[in-house]
Amino acid sequence: MSDQRIILANGSRLLREMLNRILIKADHLEVVQEISDHTSLPAALEQHEAEWVIMSLPADKKIPEWTDTFIKKHPLIRIMAFSSDGSWIKMKWLESHEEDLTDLSLKELIHVLENNPIHA
Numbered sequence: 001m002s003d004q005r006i007i008l009a010n011g012s013r014l015l016r017e018m019l020n021r022i023l024i025k026a027d028h029l030e031v032v033q034e035i036s037d038h039t040s041l042p043a044a045l046e047q048h049e050a051e052w053v054i055m056s057l058p059a060d061k062k063i064p065e066w067t068d069t070f071i072k073k074h075p076l077i078r079i080m081a082f083s084s085d086g087s088w089i090k091m092k093w094l095e096s097h098e099e100d101l102t103d104l105s106l107k108e109l110i111h112v113l114e115n116n117p118i119h120a
Contacts, residue, residue: 002028003028003029003030004028004029004030004051004052004113004114005030005032005048005049005050005051005052006023006029006030006031006032006050006051006052006053006054006113007031007032007033007034007035007041007044007045007048007050007052007053007054008020008031008033008034008035008054008055009034009035009038009040009041009044009053009054009055010034010036010054010055010056011036011037011056012056013036015056015082016034016036019031019054020034022106022110023110023113026110026113026114027114028114029110029113029114032044032048032050033047033048033050038055038064038066041053041070042070042073045070045073045074045077049074050077051076051077051078052077052078052079052080052113053067053070053077053078053079053080054080054081054082055079055080055081055082056081056082056083056084057081057082057083057084057088057089057090058081059084061083061088061090062090063079063081063090063092063098067079067092071092071093071094075094077093078091078092078093079091079092079093080112080113087102087103088100088102089101089102089104089109091112
């Protein structure tokens with residue numbers, strides 16, 4: 001199993017640090033960059049060719065449409081967005097594919113990230 005490269009793209013430094021501490025313990029996950037603003041995402045994706053972008057989920061629980069631009073240019077990228085309380089997680093890949101994940105344990109979250117889920 002190859003390592004999955006992750007960009008933490010979240011405005012909250014506290015959330016980025018928390019996620020980094022969790023993910024660093026996983027065998028096949030590597031946080032390659034932390035950014036506080038999605039405008040830095042294009043350069044980060046070009047530099048690191050990450051498989052995952054982890055970000056905050058807006059209050060409306062919809063992954064922002066601007067992510068489609070990145071997914072079109074980097075079709076293997078997956079977006080994972082967390083609600084502020086951590087109870088709701090959404091994944092998006094290949095433009096129109098979305099999946100809701102709720103009540104994931106930490107072990108289940110690591111499993112999802114490590115196993116590179118792209119559903120056609």
